[in-house]
Amino acid sequence: MIPSIPQPKSFRAMYAAYIVMFFVYLVMPLAVVAIFAFNDSMFPSLPWGGFTMDWFFNPTEPRLGLFHDGRLLESIWTSFFIACWVTVLSVAVGTTNAFLFERRDFPFKSFLYMLMLLPLVVPGVILGISILVFSSTIANWLENSFGIDVEFLRPSTFLVIVGQFSFIATITTLVIAARLRKFDTALEEAAQSLGASRLTAVWTVTLPYLKPAIIGAAIVAFLMSFENFNTTLMLVGSDQPLTIAMYGRLREGSTPELNALSLLLMAVSGGLALLSVFVQREKD
């Protein structure tokens, strides 16, 4: 079953057909979402009503276009705000973790490393509810003991950021640590023997070397935060991020506006994903 072993022609043809079918299966749902964004009809379904750009640009109800829909635009902004914070926090912690695990020895190192991996195998809903429970325990305690009401410890944008950070930090750590592992410490030592302090050496030699991984980790963190649903659902406050707002509309019965939005998301995240592949490739 490798190219050098002769196989019956019919088998090869069947195998190739299976691969083609697989990719059709993979692409089909995304293709229909994209196509129906241009359907001139109130519903994202057949019959095809002709081509229109209304679902992007029409300024009035009932065929409100995406770029005029205040509520949706607001939720995009909320998601963007959350994703920026999650990215900054998890890249920062990911970088310190990478230095810690790759460069240092300390008691319980392998135990802490395993603990650091755990968020990857805890279902998102459970991460969400555990943080919800814990933060409200703290909030209740503060309220009962001191009479202060700390609003951000109740479901809120703050909790969403914290909840997403709790597992995305693991991913950024793994990405940055993988790159740091390949770094030749002799370069840092050379900088130090030329008179640089340790911190200067890290800042001017090691960090620039890590840059592709840091950018890559940042893109991954941003995308994962932007599209997260399970953890966000449990922690969301009055400002709805995009995924939650879209979910609400999907349940109400959707219009092709959602398709238009999905197409926009595909374009943006596809572009970012390609960028991250490109940045990662540069390093090798």
Add this chain to the structure above:
Amino acid sequence: MNLRAATQLSLFLLLAPLLVWLIGLIILPHADMFAISLRERVALRTYEFSFANYTEFFTEPLYWRTFARTAIMSTLATALTLLISFPVSYYIAKMLRGRLKAFLFLLCLVPFWVSELVRTFGWMILLRESGVFSNLLQWVGLADGPVEMLYNDATIMVGLVYTSMLFMVVPLVTTLDSLEDAQVEAGYDLGGNAFSVLRTIIIPHAMPGIVSGCIVVFMLTLGNYLTPVLLGGKDNLWFTAQIYTQFITRFNWELGAAFGFLLLGLSSLIVWTGLKLSRQTLTETMG
């Protein structure tokens, strides 16, 4: 400040973010959730230690049946994902070379940069009563009227397998890539046929990839919320949806926390068993 003190200080500075994160956001919240699952509301704002929430889970058939159903369907979805993606991964890893190989591998990843919501939405457009497949069937003449293909178990399965595909294909391609062509050829030279070569050479070699793929897919499927709820409709219960109901709709956090702990227990047990059976460690598979 001498060198030793500086080293100590920098170690402390590097440790601090890790410990704040792990203790504050992972360990304490889970411990607190466990504590809450072990109490019972006896009066307004008065709680007592009890196993009542766990007893309720086992005595109420709806709860444990949903739990079992979620576990069984996740297992089935994992097996199906493996079955579908193995030939594809093998094709990409061993039958193709160069550009086409890289391109198809990248193509496998592309759908997964789009949010799960969009992917599920795509399936809804395809499968609903007024959807693409229903119209296609009528147009071809295989159906007389609209066909509703949403809201059943088969549809949930299609969605779950679709969502999980990436997490199976990537580890499989990686392990199969490292299999030497010569080993496969040797298998044929020694008189093996396609089946025996697959059974004795290819699958054993791919085992680490198979196990890590299965663990991740099972874990993600078990914890999935969107796909079962959107494609399965109201009657098709998924355990995460039960947790959501207890927390957000009923505001019964005690029972919800118990459910959360049971789900966490199940997923940890399966991951642990998978690692033990394949003699791998979490650090090796995930790190």
